[in-house]
Amino acid sequence: MENLVLVGLTNVITFTNIALILGGTLLGLFVGAMPGLSATMALALLLPLTFGMDPATGLSMLASLYVGASYGGSIAAILLRTPGTPSAAATVLDGFPLSQQGQAGKALGISLFASFVGGLLSGIALLTAAPLLGVLVLKFGPVELFAIAVLGITIIGSLSQGSVVSGLLSGALGLLVSTVGMDLITGTPRMTFGNINLFSGIEFTVALIGLFSIPQALVLIENAHGSQKVASKITDRLMPRLAEIRRLLPNIFRSGGIGIVTGLIPGTGGDTASWFAYNEAKRFARDKSRFGKGDIAGVAAPEAANNAVVGGALIPTIALGIPGSSSTAILLGALMVQGILPGPNLLTDYGDVTYTLIWAVIFANVGLLLVGLLFTRLCVSVTKVPDSFVACAIITLCVIGAFAINNSLFEVGLMLGFGLFGYWMNKAGVSPAPMVIGLILGPVMETSFQQSMLIGQGSLGIFLTSPIAVVLLCIAAFSVLQATPLFRWLRGALRARTQAQ
Amino acid sequence: MQKRGAFAATLLSTFLLSGAAQAEYSAGDELKVLQGFKAGGGSDALAQLTQPFLRESLGIEFVNEYLPGATGGIAWTRLAKQSPNDGSVISITNTPMLMTNYIMNDAINYSIDELTPIANVVTDPGIIVVPEDSPYQTVEDFFAAAEERPGQITVGNSGVGGDDFFSTIMIEKATGLTFQKVPFQGDGPSATAAMGGKIDASFNNLGNVYGHIQSGSLRPLAVFTRERLEVLPELPTLVEKDIDVVAGSSRGYSAPAGIPEEARQELIAAFEGLKDNEEFQRTAQERAMNLDILTGDDYGQMMQDMEVQFAAIWDEIKDEVNE
Numbered sequence: 001m002e003n004l005v006l007v008g009l010t011n012v013i014t015f016t017n018i019a020l021i022l023g024g025t026l027l028g029l030f031v032g033a034m035p036g037l038s039a040t041m042a043l044a045l046l047l048p049l050t051f052g053m054d055p056a057t058g059l060s061m062l063a064s065l066y067v068g069a070s071y072g073g074s075i076a077a078i079l080l081r082t083p084g085t086p087s088a089a090a091t092v093l094d095g096f097p098l099s100q101q102g103q104a105g106k107a108l109g110i111s112l113f114a115s116f117v118g119g120l121l122s123g124i125a126l127l128t129a130a131p132l133l134g135v136l137v138l139k140f141g142p143v144e145l146f147a148i149a150v151l152g153i154t155i156i157g158s159l160s161q162g163s164v165v166s167g168l169l170s171g172a173l174g175l176l177v178s179t180v181g182m183d184l185i186t187g188t189p190r191m192t193f194g195n196i197n198l199f200s201g202i203e204f205t206v207a208l209i210g211l212f213s214i215p216q217a218l219v220l221i222e223n224a225h226g227s228q229k230v231a232s233k234i235t236d237r238l239m240p241r242l243a244e245i246r247r248l249l250p251n252i253f254r255s256g257g258i259g260i261v262t263g264l265i266p267g268t269g270g271d272t273a274s275w276f277a278y279n280e281a282k283r284f285a286r287d288k289s290r291f292g293k294g295d296i297a298g299v300a301a302p303e304a305a306n307n308a309v310v311g312g313a314l315i316p317t318i319a320l321g322i323p324g325s326s327s328t329a330i331l332l333g334a335l336m337v338q339g340i341l342p343g344p345n346l347l348t349d350y351g352d353v354t355y356t357l358i359w360a361v362i363f364a365n366v367g368l369l370l371v372g373l374l375f376t377r378l379c380v381s382v383t384k385v386p387d388s389f390v391a392c393a394i395i396t397l398c399v400i401g402a403f404a405i406n407n408s409l410f411e412v413g414l415m416l417g418f419g420l421f422g423y424w425m426n427k428a429g430v431s432p433a434p435m436v437i438g439l440i441l442g443p444v445m446e447t448s449f450q451q452s453m454l455i456g457q458g459s460l461g462i463f464l465t466s467p468i469a470v471v472l473l474c475i476a477a478f479s480v481l482q483a484t485p486l487f488r489w490l491r492g493a494l495r496a497r498t499q500a501q
Numbered sequence: 502m503q504k505r506g507a508f509a510a511t512l513l514s515t516f517l518l519s520g521a522a523q524a525e526y527s528a529g530d531e532l533k534v535l536q537g538f539k540a541g542g543g544s545d546a547l548a549q550l551t552q553p554f555l556r557e558s559l560g561i562e563f564v565n566e567y568l569p570g571a572t573g574g575i576a577w578t579r580l581a582k583q584s585p586n587d588g589s590v591i592s593i594t595n596t597p598m599l600m601t602n603y604i605m606n607d608a609i610n611y612s613i614d615e616l617t618p619i620a621n622v623v624t625d626p627g628i629i630v631v632p633e634d635s636p637y638q639t640v641e642d643f644f645a646a647a648e649e650r651p652g653q654i655t656v657g658n659s660g661v662g663g664d665d666f667f668s669t670i671m672i673e674k675a676t677g678l679t680f681q682k683v684p685f686q687g688d689g690p691s692a693t694a695a696m697g698g699k700i701d702a703s704f705n706n707l708g709n710v711y712g713h714i715q716s717g718s719l720r721p722l723a724v725f726t727r728e729r730l731e732v733l734p735e736l737p738t739l740v741e742k743d744i745d746v747v748a749g750s751s752r753g754y755s756a757p758a759g760i761p762e763e764a765r766q767e768l769i770a771a772f773e774g775l776k777d778n779e780e781f782q783r784t785a786q787e788r789a790m791n792l793d794i795l796t797g798d799d800y801g802q803m804m805q806d807m808e809v810q811f812a813a814i815w816d817e818i819k820d821e822v823n824e
Contacts, residue, residue: 044541048549141699142683182571184684186822187605187661194608196578199571266693321712322693329689330541337549339787343712406569447686454683455655455700 004347005127008355011056012363020057021360024064025367029375031065032072033084035209036401039069043330047337055338056356062334063357064364066327070270070307071115071368075379078107078299082213082394086205087270087306089436090278092212093159094291094298101294104383109238110296111303112372113245114252118304119365121256122263122311126318126358131347133264134319140265142451143462147472148265149445152272154479155279156434164483166430174438177202178446185450197410204271204439206402206415211432213398214419219426220391238377244296251281251297252304259305263312267448269325270306271440277305311361318346318354331357526559528588528764533564534754535580535592537573540565544573544593547752550790551622554781558771572662574602574609581611586757588764591619594755600808601662604815613808617760618800620772621753623785624793625706627668627725628736632698633718640723640742643702647678656680657691657703661822665691665704668725668748670814675744695719706750707732708789725749751793753800769797 011017031042043062050058073085078095091111098107125133140148156171157164180191181201192198240248255277262273281301282291291298313324314331321343323329338353340346346354382390402415422432456462463469481487526532534552538544545565552563568576576592577599584590594616603609629640637643647654658665661684669682683700685691688709695703696718703710703719707730713719714733721736725748729738739746754772756765775781776794785792795803 041540044539044545047541051549138693138697141694141697143699184686185661189606189608192608196571196574196608199574199606199608200569266690320693320696320718322696323689333541333546336546336788341712341715341789344716344718345712406575407567408570408575451683451685454681457653457681 004351004355007352008357008359011352011356012060012359014056017057017060017360018363018367020061021064021364021367022371024061025068025364025371026375028065028068028070029072029075029368029371032069032088033075033379034401035076035082035084035213035397036205036404038085038205039066040326040330041404042069043327047330047334050334051337055335055340055353056360058334058338059331059353059357060360060363062331063360064367066331067119067307067310067361067364067368068371070119070310071112071303071372073306074111074115074299074303075108075376078111079104079379079382080213080390080394081216082398083208085270085306086208086440087274087309088302089208089212089271089433090274090302091299093278093433094293094295097292097294098296098299099383103294105238105380106240107294107296107299108376108380109240110244110248110299112238112369112376113240114248114255114300114304115307115372116365116369117249117252118256118259119307119310119368120362121253121304122260122308123358123362123365124311125260126311126314126361127355130315130319130358133260133315137264137266137316137320137322137324139468140267141466142448142455143466144468144472145265145267146445146448146452147463147466147469147476148268148272149441149448151472151476151479152276152437152441153445154476155275156437157480157483158279158282159431159433159437163429166428167434170425170430170432171434171438174435175442176438177207177435178439178442184447185454197408201443202414202439203405203411205405206411207418207439208436209398209401210415210418211422211425211435213394214416215423215426215432217391217394217398218419218423220387220394224386224388224391238373238380240296248297248300251284252300254280254284255301255304256308259308260312260315262305263309263324264315266316266322266324267444269313270309272444273305273309273312274302275437275440277301307365314357314361318357320344321346526561526588526764526767528761528767529561531562531564531589532559533566533590535576535584535590536565536567537569537576537593537595538567539569540567544595544752546788546790547593547622550785550788551754551775551781554775554778555771558774559767571609572602572660573598574606577602577616578609578611580755580757581615584757586617586759588756588760588768591754591756591768594618594753596621596751596753596804597664597667597807597811598662598750599755600804601667601811601815604808604812605662605819613801613804615758616804617756617758617765618797618804619754619756619765619768620794620796621751621800621803622772622775622792622794623753623790624749624751625708625791626730626749627664628705628707628710629702629722629724630692630695630705630710630714630719631702631722632695633720634698635701635720637702637722638720640737640739643722644676644678646701647680652679652681654680654702655683655700657683657685657694657700657705659688659691659705660684660686664748664750665706667811667814668746669704670818671746671748672739672744674814675746692719708791711789751803753795755800765797772796 031037073088074091076082076084077088077091081096083089095107258277259273262268278301281297313328316322316324317328323332340350402412536544580592631637691703692710694700723739
């Protein structure tokens with residue numbers, strides 16, 4: 001065992017591998033920063049290239065690409081309000097306001113640092129506790145997954161800044177849109193209007209690009225001839241200050257933990273983890289009012305979480321041979337091509353290759369910090385480009401991204417439709433964030449509920465038989481109660497009593 | 502972007518397989534392959550297995566085009582309805598998905614009559630697996646439990662319309678038992694749920710669970726093949742238990758209807774050639790793909806038999822499913 005860990009380490013430390021890790025990270029950053037191009041897509045395309053390489057080299061490159069893309073998504077989210085990957089959607093909420101206040105560099109620096117620490121944490125968890133944590137995965141079946149989705153839905157409540165009603169409306173719309181497509185249990189197409197393109201449902205990324213990016217481009221065009229750009233006067237530094245880092249560390253560690261656990265569970269990934277982490281950062285913050293207006297804690301939390309997902313998702317992959325996400329499913333495919341069959345013997349029989357992969361993830365995070373600093377400095381110059389050019393570039397990227405998802409023009413039209421709707425939401429003061437959560441968690445919640453009902457022979461009691469589900473559902477109920485007048489009244493009453501005593 | 506990936510793949514295979522004598526394909530020097538699933542999935546794995554070898558024997562470049570959606574339905578509609586039938590376009594066809602798609606949904610309206618079957622390449626046989634701590638040691642135990650508690654034994658499958666869903670029904674019909682069918686989104690989640698003991702059994706495919714069987718985290722009870730498997734000689738088939746169910750998930754290649762006979766023969770010959778290509782066999786084995794090469798009319802017959810069988814099954818159960 002000790003030996004295999006060292007074999008893996010020595011496999012990674014060669015000139016070729018380190019060079020490929022840096023190259024893979026850079027490619028990942030680029031893919032991540034482009035809306036619509038995802039890590040999964042890039043991994044699938046690079047996979048055939050690794051067939052001819054030795055396992056250590058191929059896996060190092062693929063793993064570093066995955067790591068790079070997890071951070072890359074935040075660059076466009078912060079600078080352009082267009083999340084480059086679904087997991088960067090939560091970063092928009094505080095990242096973009098910071099950028100508008102002329103602190104784009106600071107936001108990106110915090111994001112990079114949080115990504116690095118989150119990724120490193122998950123790499124260490126992978127190296128030390130994979131077999132231990134892997135067993136946990138099997139405890140999560142449909143019943144538990146349903147409870148997680150319910151807990152996630154409660155985030156909508158805390159995201160609804162200003163009007164709760166408009167937040168709930170946006171969330172409900174997201175849930176509604178997520179029901180489009182074939183019913184899992186009966187195979188019946190729902191709300192597809194006989195259009196075969198809608199049979200597999202609305203691609204979440206298409207909606208995400210439309211809802212965030214197109215409205216932003218339109219707003220930029222609207223204001224192009226008006227006010228002066230603030231962001232063009234960037235004087236702030238990329239490297240975060242030590243005091244800021246110290247203040248953020250508990251938040252980053254917590255978010256990293258959330259990311260690892262969310263990554264572990266098959267069916268949930270970076271997109272879910274980043275919202276959970278954001279919500280918890282807000283819950284634990286002393287001053288909640290600054291969230292959504294440019295709080296660095298709101299950037300650090302989702303970014304630490306979505307990079308921690310990388311290691312988290314790899315834990316079930318290497319401990320049990322179960323992919324924790326679509327990206328790790330492709331990494332597992334890469335292992336299979338090298339003649340390694342997925343299964344629990346990855347850590348023992350094929351330990352040399354598996355530990356190589358783990359070390360590659362850890363090194364890729366270090367590489368990310370180096371490459372990220374250079375790449376990000378380049379990206380910041382985007383803010384010096386006039387708004388109208390940026391707007392055109394955003395729309396072009398959105399069209400390419402939407403097309404690339406399924407190689408079909410239908411998705412482009414759908415994306416533009418969502419774009420116009422998002423623009424209207426923007427004007428009406430309705431935040432698209434709750435809608436995105438509805439879209440992410442709607443299918444998870446519906447599928448797992450139906451499966452639970454089948455397993456439980458139609459009895460709701462099935463949710464009470466799982467301790468994990470009961471705890472999660474209680475937390476969800478508490479979160480909802482916390483937002484109601486009843487809770488405030490209770491707290492007031494309690495305080496009055498203690499004071500009286 | 503994706504074309505670039507395909508280009509990179511072909512470029513790479515150029516390095517790997519250069520220097521062989523090349524025959525000429527009569528319908529051009531480029532063959533477009535429509536794939537109904539995302540890059541990196543099972544169809545892509547088949548493409549990456551076969552195409553480097555076919556490239557050599559046919560002397561052509563393969564261009565993969567990924568058109569995911571409607572469980573392959575978008576790509577196959579494109580193949581049947583909108584692709585030139587001059588032998589320049591083929592598609593990876595997954596059975597039984599290819600037929601169950603249009604059998605189950607009126608809105609999908611291609612049919613196998615609009616295709617030219619070229620060759621089936623791999624078949625991943627169906628298999629029943631249970632968790633390692635399951636009380637069922639043999640398939641008899643399992644069926645006995647289902648007889649005792651009808652409709653209460655939970656059985657996972659890869660989704661409505663998939664091969665496992667239909668093989669469950671075929672077994673129900675053959676034995677008179679009823680199971681509680683729980684659909685998952687693919688074979689992987691179904692196997693995971695079985696490993697965690699969330700369901701009593703998973704009707705899965707050998708290739709997906711072989712690693713777990715070897716390590717003991719899943720126990721196989723029976724396989725849906727005619728003969729016992731070489732890799733698991735202890736494992737009984739359903740046929741020897743007098744349950745006539747042979748099923749699996751197969752992938753092959755089809756072209757649109759009415760392609761030139763010359764091109765059809767050349768393609769078929771190329772796939773026939775894979776049968777005695779030792780390097781190909783070895784590569785397939787390394788990647789845990791179970792070869793089942795069936796070309797031309799034999800593949801067409803296989804599709805027609807499946808269509809009849811699955812249409813009849815669906816006719817019988819659709820009201821129940823749509824309740």
